[in-house]
Structures are given as structure tokens and as C-alpha cells.
Amino acid sequence: xxxxxxxxxxxxxxxxxxxxxxxxxxxxxxxxxxxxxxxxxxxxxxxxxxxxxxxxxxxxxxxxxxxxxxxxxxxxxxxxxxxxxxxxxxxxxxxxxxxxxxxxxxxxxxxxxxxxxxxxxxxxxxxxxxxxxxxxxxxxxxxxxxxxxxxxxxxxxxxxxxxxxxxxxxxxxxxxxxxxxxxxxxxxxxxxxxxxxxxxxxxxxxxxxxxxxxxxxxxxxxxxxxxxxxxxxxxxxxxxxxxxxxxxxxxxxxxxxxxxxxxxxxxxxxxxxxxxxxxxxxxxxxxxxxxxxxxxxxxxxxxxxxxxxxxxxxxxxxxxxxxxxxxxxxxxxxxxxxxxxxxxxxxxxxxxxxxxxxxxxxxxxxxxxxxxxxxxxxxxxxxxxxxxxxxxxxxxxxxxxxxxxxxxxxxxxxxxxxxxxxxxxxxxxxxxxxxxxxxxxxxxxxxxxxxxxxxxxxxxxxxxxxx
Numbered sequence: 001x002x003x004x005x006x007x008x009x010x011x012x013x014x015x016x017x018x019x020x021x022x023x024x025x026x027x028x029x030x031x032x033x034x035x036x037x038x039x040x041x042x043x044x045x046x047x048x049x050x051x052x053x054x055x056x057x058x059x060x061x062x063x064x065x066x067x068x069x070x071x072x073x074x075x076x077x078x079x080x081x082x083x084x085x086x087x088x089x090x091x092x093x094x095x096x097x098x099x100x101x102x103x104x105x106x107x108x109x110x111x112x113x114x115x116x117x118x119x120x121x122x123x124x125x126x127x128x129x130x131x132x133x134x135x136x137x138x139x140x141x142x143x144x145x146x147x148x149x150x151x152x153x154x155x156x157x158x159x160x161x162x163x164x165x166x167x168x169x170x171x172x173x174x175x176x177x178x179x180x181x182x183x184x185x186x187x188x189x190x191x192x193x194x195x196x197x198x199x200x201x202x203x204x205x206x207x208x209x210x211x212x213x214x215x216x217x218x219x220x221x222x223x224x225x226x227x228x229x230x231x232x233x234x235x236x237x238x239x240x241x242x243x244x245x246x247x248x249x250x251x252x253x254x255x256x257x258x259x260x261x262x263x264x265x266x267x268x269x270x271x272x273x274x275x276x277x278x279x280x281x282x283x284x285x286x287x288x289x290x291x292x293x294x295x296x297x298x299x300x301x302x303x304x305x306x307x308x309x310x311x312x313x314x315x316x317x318x319x320x321x322x323x324x325x326x327x328x329x330x331x332x333x334x335x336x337x338x339x340x341x342x343x344x345x346x347x348x349x350x351x352x353x354x355x356x357x358x359x360x361x362x363x364x365x366x367x368x369x370x371x372x373x374x375x376x377x378x379x380x381x382x383x384x385x386x387x388x389x390x391x392x393x394x395x396x397x398x399x400x401x402x403x404x405x406x407x408x409x410x411x412x413x414x415x416x417x418x419x420x421x422x423x424x425x426x427x428x429x430x431x432x433x434x435x436x437x438x439x440x441x442x443x444x445x446x447x448x449x450x451x452x453x454x455x456x457x458x459x460x461x462x463x464x465x466x467x
Contacts, residue, residue, distance in 0.1 A: 002026055002027050003026070003027065003047050003439070004024065004025065004026045004044075004045065004046040004047050005024075005025040005026075005046055005047065005048050005049070005050065005396070005436075005439060006022055006023070006024055006025070006041075006044050006046040006048075006049050006050070007022060007023040007025070007049075007050045007052050007057055007398065007400065008022045008036070008041070008049055008050070008051060008052065008053075009022070009036060009051055009052050009053035009054075009055075010023075010052025010053070010055045010056060010057035010400065011055070011056050011057065012033065012056075012057045012058075012390055013056050013057070013058055013366050013367065013369075013370055014059060014367070014370055014374075014375065014389050014390055014391070015367055015368075015370045015371035015374070015375035015376070015388075015389065016367070016375075016389075017367075018366065018367065019033065019035070020035065020036050021033045021034060021035055021036065021041075021057075022034055022035075022036060022041040022044070023057060023390060023398065024044050024046070025396040025398075025436070025439045026439075027439070028395065028396055028438035028439035028440070029393060029394065029395060029396055029438075029439070030390055030391060030392055030393065030394045030395075030396050030398075031392060032044075032392055033390070033391075033392070050400065050434060052400045054402075054404070055400050055401060055402055055403070055433065056366075056399075056400075056401040056403055057390065057398060057399075057400060057401075058092070058352075058370060058374070058390075058398070058399040058400075058401050059370060059374040059375070059387075059388055059389050059390050059394075059397060059398065059399070060092065060093065060094025060095060060125075060374070060387070060397030060398060060399055060435065060436075060437065061088075061091070061092050061093035061094060061095075061351065061352045061373050061374055061399070062093070062094075062095045062096075062097075062373070062374050062377040062378045062381075062383065062387055062388050063088060063093045063095070063096045063097070063319055063320055063322065063348055063351060063377070064096075064097045064268070064317060064319045064377040064380065064381050065097070065099075065244060065245070065268065065270070065319030065320060065321045065322070066084065066088075066096045066097070066098045066099075066319075066320060066321075066322040066323075066348055067098065067099055067321070067322060067323035067344065068080060068081045068084040068085075068096075068098050068118070068119075068322075069081065069118050070099070070101070070323055070344075071101075072323070072325075072342050072343065072344065073333065073340065073341075073342040073343070074333065074342075075325065075330050075333065075342055077323050077324055077325060077344060078324045078325055078326050078330065078417050078418050079322070079324050079346070079348075079416055079417045079418065080118075080122065080417065081098075081118055081119045081122040081123050081127070082122040082123070082124070082452045083415075083416070083417040084096075084322065084348060084416070084417070085122075085123040085124040085125045085127065085455055086124045086415060086448065086450065086452075087348055087349040087414065087415040087416040087417075088124075088125055088348045088349065089124050089125050089435050089437070089442045089443055089448070089450055090349050090414075090415045090432065090435075090443060090448065091348060091349035091350060091351060091352050091353065091432060092352035092353075092399040092401065092432040092435060093125065093348060093351065093352065094125045094126065094387075094397035094399070094435065094436075094437045094442075095125060095126045095127065095128070095378075095383065095387050095397065095458065096125065096126075096127050096128075096348070097127070097128045097129065097130055097154075097377075097381055098115065098119070098127060098128075098129055098130070099129070099130050099131075099132050099156060100112045100114070100115035100116075100129045100130070100131050100132065100152075101114075101115070101132045101134070102131065102132055102133060102134050102135060102140070103134055103135075104134050104135045105135060106134075106135070107139065107140070107143060108131055108133070108140050108143040108144070108147060109143060109146075111131070111132070112129065112131060112147065112152065115129055116129075116457070119455075119457070120457075121452065121453045122452050122453065122455075123452065123453070123454070123455030123456075124437070124442055124450040124451065124452060124454055124455055125397075125437050125442065125450075125454070125455045126387075126395075126397070126437065126438070126455045126456055126457075126458050127455055127456075127457060127458065128151070128152075128381070128383065128457065128458040128459070128460050129152050129457075130152070130154045130155065130156050130187060130381075131144075131147055131152050131154070131155050131156070132155075132156045132157075132158075132165065133155050133156065133157055133167065133175055134158075134164070134165050134167075136157075136167055136171035136172075136174055136175050141174060141175070141178045144175070144178050144179065144182060144184060145178070145181075145182045147184075148182045148183060148184050148462065150459065151382075151458070151459020151460050151461075152459075152460070153183065153184050153185065153381070153382050153460045153461065153462045153463070154184060154185040154186075154187055154242070154381060154460075154463075155175060155179060155184055155185070155186055155187065156186075156187040156188070156189065156244070157171075157172050157175055157186060157187070157188055157189070158188075158189040158193070159172070159188065159189060159190055159191055159192060159193055159226045159229070159230065160189050160191040160192075160193035160196065160226075160294060161189075161193055162193050162194060162197055165189075166193050166194075169229070169233060172186075172188075172230070172233055173233050173236065173237055176233055176234055176236075176237035176239040176241075177237045177238075177239070179237075179239050179240075180237050180238045180239040183462035183463075184462065185240055185242055185380070185381070185462070185463045186234065186239055186240070186241055186242065187242045187243075187244050188226075188227075188230045188241060188242070188243050188244065189244055189245070189294075189295075190223060190226035190227040190229075190230050190243050190244075190246075190251065191218060191222055191223050191226050191294065191295060192222040192223075192225050192226045195222055196217055196218055196219075196222055199217040199218075199219070200217050200339050203216070203217050203338075204337065204339065208338075209336050209337055209338055210286075210288065210338060211281055211282075211286065211287075211288030211289045211291070211292055211334070211338050211341060212278065212281045212282040212288050212338075213338050214281065214292050214296055214338045214339075214341065215278045215281045215296040215297055215298070218294060218295065218296045220247075220248035220249070220250050220251070220298060220302070221250060223246075223247065223248045223250070223251045223295055224248060224250035224251045224253070224254055227243055227246075227251040227254040227255065228254045230243065231254060231255075231258045231263070231265055234263075234265065235263065240264035240265070240266070240463060241264070241265050241266070242266045242267075242268065242380065243255060243265070243266070243267045243268065244268050244319075244321070245268060245269065245270050245273070245293075245294075245295050245319075245321050246267045246268060246269045246273075246295070246306070246309075246315060247269065247270075247273040247295040247296065247297070247298050247302065247306075248295070248298050248302055248305075249298075249301070249302045249304075249305035249306075251267075252267070252305045252306065252308075252309045252314060252315065253305075255267040255309070255314055255315070256309070256312075256314040259314055266316050266317070266380065267309065267314065267315040267316065267317075268315065268316070268317040268318070268319050269306050269309070269310070269315050269317075269318055270318065270319060270320055270321050270347070271318065271320065271347055271350060271351055271354045271355070272291070272293060272297060272321075272345050272347065272422060273295075273297065273298065273302070273303070273306055274303055274306055274307065274318075274354070274358070275303075275354060275423065275426075276291060276297050276422065276423075277297055277298065277299055277300040277302075277303070278296075278297055278298060278299050278300075279300070280297060280422075281296070281297055286331075286332070286335055289327065289331040289332070289334055289335075289338075289341045290327055290331060290345075290420050290422065291345065291422060292331070292334070292338070292341040292342075292343055292344075293321065293323070293343050293344050293345045294343045307358075307363045307364075310363075310364060310368070310372060311363075311364060311368070315372075316372065316376045316380065317372055317376050317377050317380060318351065318355060318372045318373055319351075319377065320345075320347040320348050320350075320351050321344070321345070321347070322344075322345070322346060322347050322348035322416075323343070323344025323345065323346075324344060324345065324346035324416055324417070324418035325342040325344055325418070326418055326419045326420075327419055327420045328419055330342055345422045346414075346416045346418040346420075346421070346422060347422060348416065349414050349415055349416050350409060350414075350421075350422075350423055351373065352373060352399070352401075352432065353407070353409075353428050353430055353431065353432070354423070354428060355369050355372070355373055356369060356401070356403065356428070356429065356430035357428040357429060357430065360429045360430070374387075374388045374389070375388040375389055376388075379463075379464045380463055380464070381460055381463065382460035382461035382462055382463060382464065383458060383460055383461075384464060386458075387458070395438050396436055396438055396439035397436065397437055397438065398435075398436045399432055399433075399434070399435050399436075400432075400433045400434040400435075401430060401431070401432055401433060402430065402431050402432075402433045403429070403430045404429070404430075405429070405430070405431045406427055406428065406429050406431075407427070407428060407430075407431050408425060408426070408427050408428075409421055409423040409424065409425070409426045409427075409428065410424055410425065411424060415448075431446075432446075433445055433446060437450070437454060437455070440454060442454070
């Protein structure tokens, strides 16, 4: 038996349009949009009606960079797929793309199956996977082709973390050549890890052990150098490239130069680089450990270049790189040695709200907000128009958003499974009110009514290239 829902009275905001329209949903999909008060909308009958008067009606957010249950530095990210996807829903995100990890010596299939098992039956919202390549060899290159056919169409490589995830230029080139043939997209963590390790060793030898030195050794120039190198390797391979968590003005400049040449090079940044800085890493005591992530937070002066890149489309996506570790018992592993602080920040619940604040502050437009948080990540990773928009045939992943209310971000009120907020005490304008995932209510007027197991795996097509 089919179920029909009508959302009435809201301003529908997509990457392409802003419409005063009602939305008809049937069997988990959007069926039609029609102007308020029109004969068409007036004639719709439904099992339930949601009132969105004075609200925005948005596509559910697509967070293309999360790390639930990621083992790192002798511990694991504190959000499970259950707690992390619930928190994502609270923040208006209805699809995540998480990273399955291949460890050195392991087949890609083995790593991927581990992540399938972690997520299966536990997610409140839909999910997909990228594959982290830690060991590029003849067998794993063949496996890349098989994974693309299975709907795992993106592969992450690391120029950082020697001895853990690191790949040298030869392995990176081989993976890029393979992706050029099979249609996969290479995602790059672009930092010169070999040089950074030298600077870490030298800093510790000088007794520079506090969290702030994490940012000082992971220099912006080494992010820019690696970004440049990744772009040139991608050119040699004839492959597209997506650079993750871009944090530095110099790295943005490398991406801009490549795009000005018409190259298929894309960049992502994250809310922490737009709203936080090295001032946070330098907080007294050991508080700065809360803000240790890689690429690291930069001096505030870099933020202008990131916002400009988002406006000019030299940066196309804002994801969270959500990788939470509790301050107590996890971040504290690095007391006395910043290099042992687990790298990562919580943020999957905060992204949509922080970017709405950027709309309020005049950094971006409403439609650009939806473009960088919903539509473009869905396009980039082969899920559009199923995800990322409100249009006939799309999944009814819809957020009713109150743009007028204010809220204060805090660990006391967030739903992520972590004991601090990276944005503690920050007041933002706008708040998620109701969230639908494939037409099923997950958040109902600020009450969680979802369930683990509602979320399903989304196989993806290859990247739908963007201008």
C-alpha cells in the first residue's frame, strides 16, 4: 500500500532554484512540485501533511567524507555507524560516504567487507563507501575494476602517514592510470608525509611537544607541494583528481591554476578550516589537542582564500572529515608528544548549520549552500539526481529547516558520541526541524524518531564531471 506525504508552504531551495512550492512524496520518492495555492497542489491528497510555512525545504545533505569506527593511532573513532548516522540526521545530512580501509597486505575485498559488516543494519540514513588504498599492487589494481562495477567508484590515496597509509609517487601513478581506464575517481590526501616526518622528529627533539606544534610542522607549503605533485601525476595518467580537506591558500592556488587550464581537478574543504584556526590549536593546557586533525588548522588569514574558492567554484564541496576522538582517554594519548594525538574532529552534525551561518554572514548564497553541501557531492560521487536535489524521481531525502531560530553549539546538546564540541559556545542562526529519509521521518520537529537499519547501502555510478 502506497503512502503519500505533502509538504506545504515552504521555500524549496535547490542548487538550481528557489521556489515557493509544495512537494508531493509517494513511496519514498518525490513525485511532483507545484506552486503554493495552485490548482495542481490544491488537488493533492495525502496520508499526512507537513507544514513548512516560513521554513526552507531542502534536499538532505550529502557528506562525502566521514570516518565512522576508523582505527587510528592505537584507538578508534568514537562514533559508530549507528551513533554517527543518527547525529548526521540531527544535522540535516541524509547520506554519508564513509571510507572503507584496506590495510597493507590485505585485499581490497577484505577491507570493504569489514566496512559492510560495520554499517549493515546500523545506519539511520543511507550510506555509501569510498575505498582507501594502502597497498597498490597488481592484485589490488585488478580489484579496483571489480569495485567500480559494485558501485564503489572512488579510491583514496595518501601522500601522508608513512608506514600506515602512505603511497609513493609510483603507486599513486599506477592507481591513477587504472582509474583513468575504469572510470573511478582518485581522492588524494595531499601532504608531503616524508618531509613532515622529518619536521616532527626535529620538533620533538627540541622539546616542542604541545598540540600547537602539530600545525607548525605540517606546513602549508608541504600541502601545496603535494597538491601540485598530485595534479601533475593525474595529468600524466589522464585521470581526474579530487583533493580532500584543502586547508591552505597555497593549495587552493594550485587547484585554481589546474582548473584554469581546463583540467578535471576538484577540491573539497571542511567547516573546521572555514571557522577554526591555529588559535584553537594554541589553546592553553592541552585543550589544543581537541583541534588536531590533518591537514591541520591554519592561521585565520587562509580562510578568505577558502571562501573565495567556494564562491568561484575552484572548491566544489564542503564535507566534514568527521573523525571524532574523545578528549578524555583518546586525545590524551598524545600528552607530552603531539605526534601521538589521534587526528580528527567531530562535525557531521554541524556542517549544514555552519554553512547556513555562512549564508547569513554573506560568504555564500542560499543556492550555493545547497550546491556545495548536497548537489555537488551527489554529482561528484555518482548519486545524482537520486540524492542531492528535490525533483520528480529523486529520493525523498528532505529537510524542513527553520532559518530564523538561533542555537548554541555545545557538547551538552549535540548527538555525536564524543565528549567535546569543536564549536563549543558558538551561536548560529538556523536549525533543522524535520528530516525525511526516503520519505520516512527520522527527525520530527526536533525529536528523533528514526531507527538503526533504515539506512541502506547506495551503489554509486562513476563521477558525473562538473564544469
